[in-house]
Amino acid sequence: MKNLAIIYWSATGNTEKMALAIAEAAKSEGAAVNLLEVGKASKEDVLKADIVALGCPSMGSEELEEEEMLPFIEALEGENLQDKPMALFGSYDWGDGQWMREWEERMSGQGVKLVDEGLIVQNTPDEEGVEACTQLGIKLANLS
Template sequence: MSKVTIIYWSGTGNTEVMAEAIASGVNEAGSTAEVVSVENASKDMVVKAKTIAFGCPSMGAEVLEEELMEPFIESLSDIDFSDKSVALFGSYDWGDGEWMRNWEEQMQGFGAKLIGSGLIIRLSPDASGVEQCKSLGSQLVKFNE
């Protein structure tokens, strides 16, 4: 079984906590997660993955982080997503999740099948947030089978 790939950007660590909790859920469900910060990620990792989770907090004014994550996501526009399942996640603070809605639309425009709605958590996940992340991780494993 191939690994579940989790690629994220996190400035102050909240989205990173989500990424690690999703990875725990993947591992607890009996699979293996590859957790990669976007600066160490490559387009090829996405091409090869069957099931991928991308994480990024709401930055700027309801946009993806612009130096690394946004260009990375834009670079994926010509990948064939038809046989891939994609989950999105990220932390936010004062907004209403607009960045995530726009990101979902962008990924659907690339032809990605999204696994539910993007998982958004305000600031750092509490115990229930961690459980939500783990549950997403176990869902990812089902899509990766």
């Protein structure tokens, strides 16, 4: 059974909705899912997981949220993440996804294996957005 950690930050619930849809789909495919708000997560939750999905909306000016998610990512940067399968996701509003492109580069620089392009959804995930999250959850649960 694959062990999937889904760790996210969300202020108004949009990224949380994505996390829940990913989690539900992965569970229905038989994965053991550890779904955590980043404030309740430790880097051990990442290190012990077979697969990791990290979620954060675009905050600041195309940046990661800086009180909880950014320190969490910085703490991970001291660890061995080589070849760790990882997916990134998050909600945004008026931007063009720059925060996600930079986040992908940052995580790739740590040696993680991004399983897909970062999944970005504008504001609250609509039916199509939820479906994209569902597909990501299925994919993560079935990684070989």
